[in-house]
Amino acid sequence: MTDTVIDVPVEPATLAARLADESAPDIVEALNREAPEVAAAILLSLPHERAVEVLDQPELDCAPDIIEMLPRDRVASFLSGMSADRVTDVIREIEEPGRSDLRARLDAETRGAVDKLIAYPEESVGSIMTTEFVAVPTTWTVGLTLDYIRKVERTRETVYSIFVLDPRTGALAKAVPLRRLITGNPEDNILSVAPNRRPVVVSADASRDEAARLISKYDLLAVPVVDASNHVVGIVTVDDVIDAMIQKQTEDVQRFGGMEALDEPYMSINFLTMIRKRAGWLCVLFLSEMLTASAMQGFEGELEKALVLTLFIPLIMSSGGNSGSQATSLLIRALALHQVRLRDWWRVALREIPAGLTLGAILGTIGVVRIVIWQKLGFYDYGEHWFLVAATVGTALVGIVLFGSLTGSMLPFILQRVGFDPATASAPFVATLVDVSGLVIYFTVALVILRGTLL
Amino acid sequence: MTDTVIDVPVEPATLAARLADESAPDIVEALNREAPEVAAAILLSLPHERAVEVLDQPELDCAPDIIEMLPRDRVASFLSGMSADRVTDVIREIEEPGRSDLRARLDAETRGAVDKLIAYPEESVGSIMTTEFVAVPTTWTVGLTLDYIRKVERTRETVYSIFVLDPRTGALAKAVPLRRLITGNPEDNILSVAPNRRPVVVSADASRDEAARLISKYDLLAVPVVDASNHVVGIVTVDDVIDAMIQKQTEDVQRFGGMEALDEPYMSINFLTMIRKRAGWLCVLFLSEMLTASAMQGFEGELEKALVLTLFIPLIMSSGGNSGSQATSLLIRALALHQVRLRDWWRVALREIPAGLTLGAILGTIGVVRIVIWQKLGFYDYGEHWFLVAATVGTALVGIVLFGSLTGSMLPFILQRVGFDPATASAPFVATLVDVSGLVIYFTVALVILRGTLL
Numbered sequence: 001m002t003d004t005v006i007d008v009p010v011e012p013a014t015l016a017a018r019l020a021d022e023s024a025p026d027i028v029e030a031l032n033r034e035a036p037e038v039a040a041a042i043l044l045s046l047p048h049e050r051a052v053e054v055l056d057q058p059e060l061d062c063a064p065d066i067i068e069m070l071p072r073d074r075v076a077s078f079l080s081g082m083s084a085d086r087v088t089d090v091i092r093e094i095e096e097p098g099r100s101d102l103r104a105r106l107d108a109e110t111r112g113a114v115d116k117l118i119a120y121p122e123e124s125v126g127s128i129m130t131t132e133f134v135a136v137p138t139t140w141t142v143g144l145t146l147d148y149i150r151k152v153e154r155t156r157e158t159v160y161s162i163f164v165l166d167p168r169t170g171a172l173a174k175a176v177p178l179r180r181l182i183t184g185n186p187e188d189n190i191l192s193v194a195p196n197r198r199p200v201v202v203s204a205d206a207s208r209d210e211a212a213r214l215i216s217k218y219d220l221l222a223v224p225v226v227d228a229s230n231h232v233v234g235i236v237t238v239d240d241v242i243d244a245m246i247q248k249q250t251e252d253v254q255r256f257g258g259m260e261a262l263d264e265p266y267m268s269i270n271f272l273t274m275i276r277k278r279a280g281w282l283c284v285l286f287l288s289e290m291l292t293a294s295a296m297q298g299f300e301g302e303l304e305k306a307l308v309l310t311l312f313i314p315l316i317m318s319s320g321g322n323s324g325s326q327a328t329s330l331l332i333r334a335l336a337l338h339q340v341r342l343r344d345w346w347r348v349a350l351r352e353i354p355a356g357l358t359l360g361a362i363l364g365t366i367g368v369v370r371i372v373i374w375q376k377l378g379f380y381d382y383g384e385h386w387f388l389v390a391a392t393v394g395t396a397l398v399g400i401v402l403f404g405s406l407t408g409s410m411l412p413f414i415l416q417r418v419g420f421d422p423a424t425a426s427a428p429f430v431a432t433l434v435d436v437s438g439l440v441i442y443f444t445v446a447l448v449i450l451r452g453t454l455l
Numbered sequence: 456m457t458d459t460v461i462d463v464p465v466e467p468a469t470l471a472a473r474l475a476d477e478s479a480p481d482i483v484e485a486l487n488r489e490a491p492e493v494a495a496a497i498l499l500s501l502p503h504e505r506a507v508e509v510l511d512q513p514e515l516d517c518a519p520d521i522i523e524m525l526p527r528d529r530v531a532s533f534l535s536g537m538s539a540d541r542v543t544d545v546i547r548e549i550e551e552p553g554r555s556d557l558r559a560r561l562d563a564e565t566r567g568a569v570d571k572l573i574a575y576p577e578e579s580v581g582s583i584m585t586t587e588f589v590a591v592p593t594t595w596t597v598g599l600t601l602d603y604i605r606k607v608e609r610t611r612e613t614v615y616s617i618f619v620l621d622p623r624t625g626a627l628a629k630a631v632p633l634r635r636l637i638t639g640n641p642e643d644n645i646l647s648v649a650p651n652r653r654p655v656v657v658s659a660d661a662s663r664d665e666a667a668r669l670i671s672k673y674d675l676l677a678v679p680v681v682d683a684s685n686h687v688v689g690i691v692t693v694d695d696v697i698d699a700m701i702q703k704q705t706e707d708v709q710r711f712g713g714m715e716a717l718d719e720p721y722m723s724i725n726f727l728t729m730i731r732k733r734a735g736w737l738c739v740l741f742l743s744e745m746l747t748a749s750a751m752q753g754f755e756g757e758l759e760k761a762l763v764l765t766l767f768i769p770l771i772m773s774s775g776g777n778s779g780s781q782a783t784s785l786l787i788r789a790l791a792l793h794q795v796r797l798r799d800w801w802r803v804a805l806r807e808i809p810a811g812l813t814l815g816a817i818l819g820t821i822g823v824v825r826i827v828i829w830q831k832l833g834f835y836d837y838g839e840h841w842f843l844v845a846a847t848v849g850t851a852l853v854g855i856v857l858f859g860s861l862t863g864s865m866l867p868f869i870l871q872r873v874g875f876d877p878a879t880a881s882a883p884f885v886a887t888l889v890d891v892s893g894l895v896i897y898f899t900v901a902l903v904i905l906r907g908t909l910l
Contacts, residue, residue, distance in 0.1 A: 257784020329712020
């Protein structure tokens, strides 16, 4: 928070007056640039309905902090205007005793909905669903349904999908898109405009990614969330899914960069929290990488005899890491998009072996050419056995790039197999995995090629 | 293609019969598992309308190959049933002379639309927009508009946003959501249900990301694409944006992994194309990393005197790369989400300096402790000046992690400043940047601390 600098101090009331005509998402952008206490003051100066609309936007960065700064008597009326899923998101972030206090101030209906939603784990469909949807019995007509929608439109997150329920069991029978409904004859039964196919549904315990996959695959505006007996308990709308996709993408990029996901904007996250999230993986990687020091110690004798070998250690190690990082990024996405399944691992291995050999041969050739040119042009003297040194570097590169490609491509499969998200694999993690083995490959190749000459 | 294995050979006609009752997205998933010639045969056996629906899905992997395999007399009727933006996507991928031949077979209306769309560059809003939308003049009533929508519903990609145009100039006046339209009084003018605010619009030349950002920010189902005089030339729907987001995410992950984006599924991309896309960056990185060999050659004298220093080279270098990769991934996302702007670079630098120092101090301490333990417990003898070696490693780590964090965080700013997407920065690229300087930092620290003893 301390980083937020307000260039020209402006009274919150003035700012509020200036913002009152903007759309809620634009007000959110403006508030995100202010400290939470300023944002809270601005919200209080906005017309009530507009303030509720702003708090309802998931893009508002410090909503829990802002809510905690609002006078307790205003909070209840703000919260009861917001959608239940958003209230749940906010309350989830607030520490006790604030959380219980806020919960007690909700009206009975909102409190009931929030209590249900908050029970779902954070990565689940249940945690992003909303309970405000349109459902009608199969016995209704098109006209009756339209009249009903006109009445409840204001209080529903979406009216573009209408869920038609069996009046006896309450189970979901059909999902009717509004565009089909308006083409129907008002006197006809609603089933006359229902599609033939069974509606696409998702379970509340499924992961958010699953809801995103269904919405994107079937081009839906909302997917109904059902329980075991096919009762609709909520819906996930396309807006929620887009927000979840953007959040997931941020997490994936940060994880692939070799750290825990921040879950907060870079400029507003607490400094110590950020250090903690970065230091964790950095230490794990550092401790693993210490094995390289042990490996080098093991080859101390060879290093003393052929110091020239050390010159290429960084070059050779980084090539293994780079080819591994490429293969990992390819397979993370192929698995995420269901282009490749777990059982296809051997097909991938059969592609990566020739790919690794080809890429290794390309780099190996460049490496050999580099050494030959430097030697011949007199830039550096690699000793009398310079050609054997070049052969060692070239051969080691083929082995290391092959090993990197294979390790990097198999790692996402292994993670998925043991129940992790393949996207927890990171470029630094692959590089670390490959580094120790890279050193061993390099020195083993050297022992074979240089035995009797340098070693 | 050669990797596609059909476990049990089934007649295409049998498969088609089995698939006919499935939804189009499910048929697409099944076809993606087949070779293009089999997929083409299945498509021909499906009912015509269903085949068109399948070809209309952007998720169909090898649509251009499949189209080229269909008999020429059937192709025209397939293509004219598809949406213009999808036909454009497919035609764009087909090589000449096939492309001109297909274009000639289109009906005049589709050909006109395709000719317009294909002129837009591939990453632009124009390339993902559709020209099938609902527009009515400001003079119409709610009832008239609803009647019109009922008539054209089948032929429009979306009817959930209705664009209201000035009848004199044809310019966009308002965008009315269908949910508001149905709540209106049929006799009232359509403007009675229009929101007060000016509609959110995007230009056809803007990037796809901009359309995605607007749709996600304002929770829209479609954003109108306008020209300089505010005429609607097309719309981008939320489905298109989700598809574009998924594609962009794949590209970003692959680029961050240190390669050119594949643009095709891993299992179906041609082997040589894949090698080309991976080898390019791998060679660039390899050539840059060669500077490490030159740097090591420069410190040859020091290496000979203090071989013990080589033991920690991989450990120290990788720490710089890892901290850089973390910082880059953080800033790529912060810039993409507009949490940080170009002009904020110095604020970021002011955060990364203490962050780098803290993280460096943590790793440095672990490094020193490791050397002390190994020495004291007799696992390895780092020589009589072992404590100075430990001090060198610890100090170098602080410097290198600081340098890595700073370089990694500034790189995305520099890329954006010179007009590149910050997401072109990759973990291997940052690691390579940091490696050479890391070596120089390490040996410089060693020269200062060990002068007069080991050096």
